[in-house]
Amino acid sequence: ILNVEQSPQSLHVQEGDSTNFTCSFPSSNFYALHWYRWETAKSPEALFVMTLNGDEKKKGRISATLNTKEGYSYLYIKGSQPEDSATYLCAANAGNNRKLIWGLGTSLAVNP
Amino acid sequence: NAGVTQTPKFQVLKTGQSMTLQCAQDMNHEYMSWYRQDPGMGLRLIHYSVGAGITDQGEVPNGYNVSRSTTEDFPLRLLSAAPSQTSVYFCASSYYGTGGLGGYTFGSGTRLTVV
Numbered sequence: 131i132l133n134v135e136q137s138p139q140s141l142h143v144q145e146g147d148s149t150n151f152t153c154s155f156p157s158s159n160f161y162a163l164h165w166y167r168w169e170t171a172k173s174p175e176a177l178f179v180m181t182l183n184g185d186e187k188k189k190g191r192i193s194a195t196l197n198t199k200e201g202y203s204y205l206y207i208k209g210s211q212p213e214d215s216a217t218y219l220c221a222a223n224a225g226n227n228r229k230l231i232w233g234l235g236t237s238l239a240v241n242p
Numbered sequence: 243n244a245g246v247t248q249t250p251k252f253q254v255l256k257t258g259q260s261m262t263l264q265c266a267q268d269m270n271h272e273y274m275s276w277y278r279q280d281p282g283m284g285l286r287l288i289h290y291s292v293g294a295g296i297t298d299q300g301e302v303p304n305g306y307n308v309s310r311s312t313t314e315d316f317p318l319r320l321l322s323a324a325p326s327q328t329s330v331y332f333c334a335s336s337y338y339g340t341g342g343l344g345g346y347t348f349g350s351g352t353r354l355t356v357v
Binding site for chain 2: 166178232233234
């Protein structure tokens with residue numbers, strides 16, 4: 131069974147702080163790593179899909195890196211804003227059947 | 243583009259009743275799936291489809307049926323509702339499997355309560 135773990139479970143930061151969180155996954159039979167942003171009362175929205183070891187992707191103030199050999203990905207938010215408050219989900223796609231396995235998310239609260 | 247449209251947004255059922263959650267997408271995605279989301283648990287896959295006429299079970303399929311007669315529609319049927327099926331249900335679609343480079347597109351969710 132493929133387990134995807136995210137840490138920390140929750141995080142409170144002040145506006146302007148930079149922050150990062152971790153997604154870890156078994157590295158065997160890895161195919162892709164997804165990051166999603168999930169605001170309260172809405173549905174998850176895709177941020178990044180990464181497949182290659184060493185991949186680094188960026189969207190505005192949010193970026194992500196991928197290490198498939200050691201089985202982890204970091205999501206970074208530079209200069210957090212209150213509108214960044216959300217749960218950030220990662221999901222790993224691996225194994226023969228290529229189904230996504232989801233982590234429980236990191237809940238980020240940015241205080242103005 | 244409407245993306246993924248899910249209906250209804252809210253539903254209350256009595257134990258034993260049946261109902262169908264609707265999901266439609268207009269992005270010509272081959273892959274469609276249904277998830278349930280419960281407190282303290284990650285998204286869990288109920289059923290999925292890799293194309294019209296093809297469906298398969300996810301990790302929690304019991305009590306649910308699906309069909310995929312067209313590329314656009316992927317309804318989820320609750321056969322005889324039970325309180326354990328109280329949850330938030332999401333439909334998600336993508337290009338086959340991993341979602342390609344764009345990831346999964348989710349519907350807005352259906353909050354189902356079974357009393």
